[in-house]
Amino acid sequence: MAPEETAARLDTIAARVGALADDVRQGSAAARDLDEVAAMLARVKLDLFGPKRRAARGAGAKVKIRDFLLAHVDEVVTGAELKAIGGIQEWARRVRELRVEDGYDIVEVGDSAYRLRSAVPNRERAEQWALANTISNLPGSARSRIERYLEATVGTVVTRKQIDLVAKIAEGSRRVRELRDEHGWPILSHVDDPTLAPGEYRLLSTDPADRRDASQRMYPEDLRHRVFVRDAYTCQICRRDRAKAEAAGDLRFYLEVHHKVAIADDLSDVPVAARHDMDNLITLCHSDHLRESAALQERKRRARGA
Numbered sequence: 001m002a003p004e005e006t007a008a009r010l011d012t013i014a015a016r017v018g019a020l021a022d023d024v025r026q027g028s029a030a031a032r033d034l035d036e037v038a039a040m041l042a043r044v045k046l047d048l049f050g051p052k053r054r055a056a057r058g059a060g061a062k063v064k065i066r067d068f069l070l071a072h073v074d075e076v077v078t079g080a081e082l083k084a085i086g087g088i089q090e091w092a093r094r095v096r097e098l099r100v101e102d103g104y105d106i107v108e109v110g111d112s113a114y115r116l117r118s119a120v121p122n123r124e125r126a127e128q129w130a131l132a133n134t135i136s137n138l139p140g141s142a143r144s145r146i147e148r149y150l151e152a153t154v155g156t157v158v159t160r161k162q163i164d165l166v167a168k169i170a171e172g173s174r175r176v177r178e179l180r181d182e183h184g185w186p187i188l189s190h191v192d193d194p195t196l197a198p199g200e201y202r203l204l205s206t207d208p209a210d211r212r213d214a215s216q217r218m219y220p221e222d223l224r225h226r227v228f229v230r231d232a233y234t235c236q237i238c239r240r241d242r243a244k245a246e247a248a249g250d251l252r253f254y255l256e257v258h259h260k261v262a263i264a265d266d267l268s269d270v271p272v273a274a275r276h277d278m279d280n281l282i283t284l285c286h287s288d289h290l291r292e293s294a295a296l297q298e299r300k301r302r303a304r305g306a
């Protein structure tokens, strides 16, 4: 690469970082923008200094690519490097196999660059991917396949990428939100459970008794998140959080938002500002919320009768 070309590419990257700084100030920058810059820098380095040290000769393409990634855990490697190691037809498919069949946590960063996040493959993860792959080939609607997948993995963490594979559409996570908000499935995301990363979900239970309270759809995700964070993800009646509940064997524990002082029989009649008043919102676990709502109905019934 000619020095002028290198300089021009570094200028492009510097301009991109400058624009990103503006995005950060406005709060619109995403992690994938930074990943793209990392991938751009990795490609400049590749052109200047050549590929990273190769894996041992004589092994198959998949083993070579695996050993190469294992030698560079948590570093950005480019598709061009993997292609040089695995061969033109082989590399993308082998990366997918390492991820899906062997359970290696390989993430895409930006355009055609990758990072292996851990040297230890995850057996459970590999099985989940295999299951997702199987279900993706079943007939029926995207939503029916997502339902099957979540039911088959109940209790465990699944990722947006797996759901997209099952749904065969890029917006699989939107269907998951529909199942949660419109059909009340108790599906946790990072909003409800601080141990989940964005893009991770967990269906807690398939029992209809564990469906979410219908009023929960009236609270937008960011509002629920603020209430849960303020209350340290802890039910304000029983003082349990998810970790405590799980330790005590209650795997169906999850959080809901509740009005301390009831403001109407039907929340949809209430102006949004009153409905979303943080001072009147409180975090309860699903079972205490059920009890609280039943007690309120009972008090109202008696008031009417008196």
Ligand SMILES: [Zn+2]
Residues within 6 Å of the ligand: 235, 236, 237, 238, 239, 240, 284, 285, 286, 287, 288
């Ligand atoms: Zn509780």
